[in-house]
Amino acid sequence: MSDPSPLLAVENLSVRFVSKGILPFTAKKSHTAVSDVSFSVGRSEIVGLVGESGSGKSTLGRALLRLIKPAEGTIRLDGTDVWARHSPAEERGLRDHLQFVFQDPYSSLNPHLTLGASVAEPLVVKGGTSRRAIEGRVREVFEMVRLPQSFIHRHPSQVSGGQRQRAAIARALTTKPSLIVADEPTSALDVSIQADIVNLFMDMRDNLGVSFLFITHDLAVSKKVCDRILVLFRGRVVESGRPDDLFRRPAHPYTRTIIESLPSADFRHRSRVDGAAAGTESEAGAEACVFHARCRKRVALGDPSDCAAQTPALQAIGPRHFAACHHPDLEA
Ligand SMILES: Nc1ncnc2c1ncn2[C@@H]1O[C@H](COP(=O)(O)OP(=O)(O)O)[C@@H](O)[C@H]1O
Numbered sequence: 001m002s003d004p005s006p007l008l009a010v011e012n013l014s015v016r017f018v019s020k021g022i023l024p025f026t027a028k029k030s031h032t033a034v035s036d037v038s039f040s041v042g043r044s045e046i047v048g049l050v051g052e053s054g055s056g057k058s059t060l061g062r063a064l065l066r067l068i069k070p071a072e073g074t075i076r077l078d079g080t081d082v083w084a085r086h087s088p089a090e091e092r093g094l095r096d097h098l099q100f101v102f103q104d105p106y107s108s109l110n111p112h113l114t115l116g117a118s119v120a121e122p123l124v125v126k127g128g129t130s131r132r133a134i135e136g137r138v139r140e141v142f143e144m145v146r147l148p149q150s151f152i153h154r155h156p157s158q159v160s161g162g163q164r165q166r167a168a169i170a171r172a173l174t175t176k177p178s179l180i181v182a183d184e185p186t187s188a189l190d191v192s193i194q195a196d197i198v199n200l201f202m203d204m205r206d207n208l209g210v211s212f213l214f215i216t217h218d219l220a221v222s223k224k225v226c227d228r229i230l231v232l233f234r235g236r237v238v239e240s241g242r243p244d245d246l247f248r249r250p251a252h253p254y255t256r257t258i259i260e261s262l263p264s265a266d267f268r269h270r271s272r273v274d275g276a277a278a279g280t281e282s283e284a285g286a287e288a289c290v291f292h293a294r295c296r297k298r299v300a301l302g303d304p305s306d307c308a309a310q311t312p313a314l315q316a317i318g319p320r321h322f323a324a325c326h327h328p329d330l331e332a
Pocket residue numbers: 017031033051052053054055056057058059060
C-alpha cells in the first residue's frame with residue numbers, strides 16, 4: 001500500500017451477484033461477494049489471497065481477469081484501468097500482461113490439441129508473430145517450466161497432473177505477462193508435486209520478474225510462497241502483511257484463530273464454526289464488524305459497542321502490516 005507505482009492497484013473494489021427468484025414477481029436478491037477491497041501488487045511480488053471457502057477469493061481473481069464486472073471500484077494494471085474502453089493496442093497489451101492459471105489445467109489446455117499447440121495459441125490469436133518465432137517461444141517456455149521438449153507433441157491426457165499444470169503455466173508465460181492470477185493452482189496436486197509448482201512460481205518471480213496474485217485456501221502454502229498475504233473474510237480484507245508478521249504477530253482475531261490451528265490450517269478441513277464465540281451469536285446489524293458473530297476477542301473484551309456500531313477499516317499497525325479490527329493485537 002506504500003508502493004507509489006505498483007504493478008496492480010485495486011481500489012475500493014466491490015462485486016455483487018444479483019439473483020432473480022425462480023418464480024415471477026419474486027424480489028431480486030443481491031449478494032456482495034467482495035466488499036470494498038483495496039490492495040496493490042508490486043513488481044516481482046507474490047501476493048497471497050487466503051480465506052475459507054466462499055470468502056470471495058475466486059470472485060476477486062475473476063474481476064481482475066475481467067471475467068466478472070465489479071459493481072464499484074477500480075483495477076489498474078501498470079496504470080491502465082482494466083475495465084475502461086481501450087484502443088486495440090492497449091487491449092493487446094492488457095491481454096499479454098495479464099494471464100491466469102486455474103486449479104484445473106483443462107481450463108486452458110484443449111484436450112484435442114497437443115500441449116505445444118495449446119501453448120502456442122495465445123501468440124497465434126494475437127497475430128503478428130511468425131510461425132518460426134512462435135515455435136521458438138514455445139520451446140523456450142517449455143524449458144522455463146522444465147518440461148521435456150518431446151512433450152510439445154503430447155496431448156494433455158498423455159501426461160501427469162503436475163505436468164499438465166506446468167503446461168498450463170507455460171501457456172500463461174507465452175505472452176511474457178507481468179501479472180499471473182493463479183487460483184488454487186496446486187490444490188488438485190499431490191503434496192510433493194505442489195512443492196515443485198510453488199518453487200516454479202518463485203523462480204518465475206526471481207528470474208523473469210513475474211508477479212502473482214496467488215489464491216489459496218492453504219495457509220501453509222501461502223506462508224512458503226508469498227511475499228505478502230491478504231486474509232479475506234466474507235469478501236473483506238481483514239488483515240494483510242508479510243508472512244513473518246502475520247504468522248508471528250497476527251493482529252486480527254480471525255487471523256490469530258486460523259494461525260493457531262496450524263499446521264493443519266487448511267480451510268477445506270475446517271469447521272465453519274472455528275473461531276466462533278460459542279453461544280454468543282450476535283444480533284448486530286449490517287454496520288457491525290464482519291467478524292462480529294464469530295469473534296472470541298469481542299466476547300473476552302465484554303462486547304465493546306464499537307464492534308457492533310461500525311465496520312472497522314484497515315489500519316496500519318506496523319510496517320506493511322494492516323488489520324481491520326477496532327481492538328487489534330498490537331506488535332510487541
Ligand atoms: N456466479 C455466481 N453467482 C452467484 N453467487 C456466486 C457466484 N460465484 C460465487 N458466488 C458467491 O460468492 C461468494 C464468494 O464465492 P467465491 O469467490 O467462489 O469464494 P472462494 O473462491 O473464496 O471459495 C460465495 O458466497 C458464492 O456462493
